[in-house]
Amino acid sequence: MSAPCSTGEEVYSIAIYLLEEGNYIKKRDFILVGIDIDSLAIEKAKEGLYSERSLHKVPQNLREKYFIKEGEFYRVRPFLRESVSFEVVNVLDKYRMKRLGMFDVIFSRNMLIYFEERERLEAIANFYSIMKPGGYLFLGHAERIPSHFKLFKPVKLGKSFLYVKEED
Numbered sequence: 001m002s003a004p005c006s007t008g009e010e011v012y013s014i015a016i017y018l019l020e021e022g023n024y025i026k027k028r029d030f031i032l033v034g035i036d037i038d039s040l041a042i043e044k045a046k047e048g049l050y051s052e053r054s055l056h057k058v059p060q061n062l063r064e065k066y067f068i069k070e071g072e073f074y075r076v077r078p079f080l081r082e083s084v085s086f087e088v089v090n091v092l093d094k095y096r097m098k099r100l101g102m103f104d105v106i107f108s109r110n111m112l113i114y115f116e117e118r119e120r121l122e123a124i125a126n127f128y129s130i131m132k133p134g135g136y137l138f139l140g141h142a143e144r145i146p147s148h149f150k151l152f153k154p155v156k157l158g159k160s161f162l163y164v165k166e167e168d
């Protein structure tokens with residue numbers, strides 16, 4: 001899950017990565033959900049139409065495989081669009097979050113940093129409640145889980161931390 005996913009770039013990038021790097025991974029082998037509180041951002045994510053600038057790091061072979069050129073823009077091909085889903089969800093709404101299912105991995109970049117301490121802890125608790133034991137939480141490089149929140153084990157990865165949900 002990508003929370004928040006904004007206009008969807010991270011979700012499509014992860015899907016492309018899985019399809020390219022996972023030798024035997026097919027699109028039905030993973031469920032990839034992007035959520036954001038901003039309904040306009042989610043509409044854009046669903047539309048999957050990106051500018052040249054958004055794709056500037058995407059090599060030509062992957063552009064051709066996963067996008068259709070539409071004038072100045074690139075539209076995500078239907079098979080890639082169908083491999084992911086997007087929903088308008090507030091990460092602070094614990095009942096709505098729980099209805100999304102249970103996840104192995106959550107990416108949450110550049111949102112917690114804007115929250116007040118209380119909201120940050122609420123969001124982290126909500127992530128925790130929808131993660132499978134042993135699952136991974138990835139944050140932005142400037143974001144940390146407070147050390148008194150013992151249920152996640154921090155693992156240093158380059159300059160960032162990833163957090164592992166301890167087994168029950």
Ligand SMILES: C[S@@+](CC[C@H](N)C(=O)[O-])C[C@H]1O[C@@H](n2cnc3c(N)ncnc32)[C@H](O)[C@@H]1O
Nearest residue numbers: 004005006036037038089090091092109110111
């Ligand atoms: C700075 S953007 C980060 C987007 C993306 N993860 C990235 O790194 O490019 C922050 C996003 O958080 C979303 N957001 C803020 N509060 C939220 C909340 N309570 N629940 C879900 N999304 C939220 C905003 O709508 C915005 O799309």
